[in-house]
Amino acid sequence: MPHPDHDADVAFRPDGGGRPVYLDYQATTPVDPRVVDAMLPYLTTEFGNPSSGHCYGRAARAGVDRARREVAELIGADPAEIVFTASGTESNHLALTGTAQAVRAAGGGNHIVISAIEHPATQETCDRLGRDGFEITHVPVGPDGRVDPRLFAATLRPETILASIMLANNEIGTIQPLEQLSAITRDRGIVLHSDAAQGPATIDVDVDALGVDLLTVVGHKMYAPKGVAALYVRSRAPRPQPQLVGGGQERGLRASTENVPGIVALGAAAGIARQEQPADAARILDLRVRLLDGLADAMPDLTVNGSLTHRIPGNLNLTIPGVTAAELMTKAPGLAFSAGSACHTGDPAPSPVLAAIGLTGEEAAHTVRLGIGRYTTSADITAAITELSAAARR
Ligand SMILES: Cc1ncc(COP(=O)(O)O)c(C=O)c1O
Known part of the structure; x- marks a missing residue:
């Protein structure tokens, strides 16, 4: 209409x-100007460190908690499954490197499958994992820019631990058949990550409908600022090894004092996207x-x-x-x-x-x-x- x-x-x-x-x-x-309005108080009056026990800290923590609920609601997740990060690149890196390392440490296999059209944040993270002893297979896409589930299934092996297939491509905009791909990975116990940076602004993103275990959401593709993103980590999925350690923030998955204004902005953008x-x-x-x-x-x-x-x-x-x-x-x-x-x-x-x-x-x-x-x-x-x-x- x-x-x-x-x-x-x-x-x-x-x-x-x-x-x-x-x-x-x-x-x-x-x-979005409404997102700016939502984040501004967290740059000025609500400047506290969310880890502080006093009222300044509690106000900042409340902002982060609300944003976590909003992001979770947008993608059909539980708030406890959301990890805030500083970028889509970092979310992809935590998902892929963190999971590969965790599964290897638990004695799992060493084979990872990604599509031929992933963002460089995924491609290069996997290139590095390749130099670190993992084997990477790139599954081709057809002329329509989509992964064929049968070709995808044919690349999987008993030692495949992880697959990463983006939801929508940033250059040609094509949407992948994740529901079909996840039916295949789920049967074989393979962890499935999806880079959904280009998704939530205009398409439905529901982690259960898609069947993914890990999902990247990026602020600056959905009317929030640059430098803030999230990684969904399904509660039953292997816990990724943290790539940043220190103060134990984000339940130990991502140390660093939270970017409170950015996180509040991502939450506000998620709320607007849902509506x-x-x-x-x-x-x-x-x-x-x-x-x-x-x-x-x-x-x-x-x-x-x-x-x-x-x-x-x-x-x-x-x-x-x-x-x-x-x-x-x-x-x-x-x-x-x-x-x-x-x-x-x-x-x-x-x-x-x-x-x-x-x-x-x-x-x-x-x-x-x-x-x-x-x-x-x-x-x-x-x-x-x-x-x-x-x-x-x-
Ligand atoms: C599909 C996709 N993944 C990841 C990224 C990287 O996000 P960021 O720039 O926040 O690191 C982008 C942004 O260019 C993207 O389009």
């Missing part, structure tokens, strides 16, 4: 002051459909990378023959979006994700990622269609 009135409702503009239209919501989201995700997702999907229709009218030879059906609403990843991403970015200065070929700053190599779905280096160089989110308006989409179509013609 289109929401024709929405533009009028959007008071907050992430790209105000004449800056380019922000179309990069998979890179990061602006902080507004369905309407947000529907509105964003409408905008994406309009954007793709408009661009395809002007550029009939463009192709969409990855499944359009199993995809987060706010993502389009497009290959546009005849114009490189770098040229498009120069010719469309009114828009802020990413080149699909090198998603990580300063990295000239073609994206492994695009290579994994079968794109050549040449095609990857003609690929862009357009990310739509909570503050994208219908006028932004009109501007994007106009600017990109004109830029591709020039």
